[in-house]
Amino acid sequence: MVWPCLQAHDASALIDFLTGTVGFLRTAVHADGDRVAHAQLDWPEGGGVMLGSYRKDAAWSQPPGTFGAYVVTADVDALHARLRAAGVEMVREIADQDYGNREFSIKDPEGNMWSFGVYAGEPQPSIR
Template sequence: MPSAAIPCMRYRDAPAAIDWLCEAFGFQCQMVVPGSGDAIAHAQLVLNGGMIMLGSAGKDNEYGKLLVQPDQIEGRQTQTVYLHVDDADRVCERARNAGALILQEPADTAYGSREFMCRDPEGHIWNVGTYDPWKPETDS
């Protein structure tokens, strides 16, 4: 069953963000709804049964007035996205080659995951790793 919680993000250059997210992380673009000019009103990207939704940043509607971009708050974040992948090292190299700033190199965690952290070109932080919260725990 797909997750009921879907991260929603805003990018100043949403078309470039869509291309970057597909190149760096392997997302597939499921839907793009154009806005005015070069803006994206709504887009859906999918990966491994999960989804993010995104659109162009702006203050042209009530939703847009509530959001700021990372560079407007000194790069800080109030939330991040965790992206489950099969091979964190491979995805880290893809992201690095696509221009991500790697904040934390791939490393093993105490809970059995291999993870890294990066910033995308517009400063959003992504946590990427092999931890699968949906996988049933096995007794050892």
């Protein structure tokens, strides 16, 4: 299992956006004062992300707004319509792709890119 990780200037606001607007589930949030030390947000259809408050001096530190993720969803049209109605910034409108995907992309309040589509990837090769 892979857990993409990102950091945010305002992690609490990003958590609220990803759970309240996009549809992630708030599974765990651990605070350290007014900072988010660790949060786990699960995607209802599988997988999720981990995030926390940006700390420039941390050993594993990625500047906010440099993250990008692709999220698989069965009803991409409904999600697109809901996010558009909520005023979310669209980076790429919903469209069918040559390789069989139907997808769209948004930008979150921190500047991170999120792409949503029905393409769940190619089957894993069999191990011999």
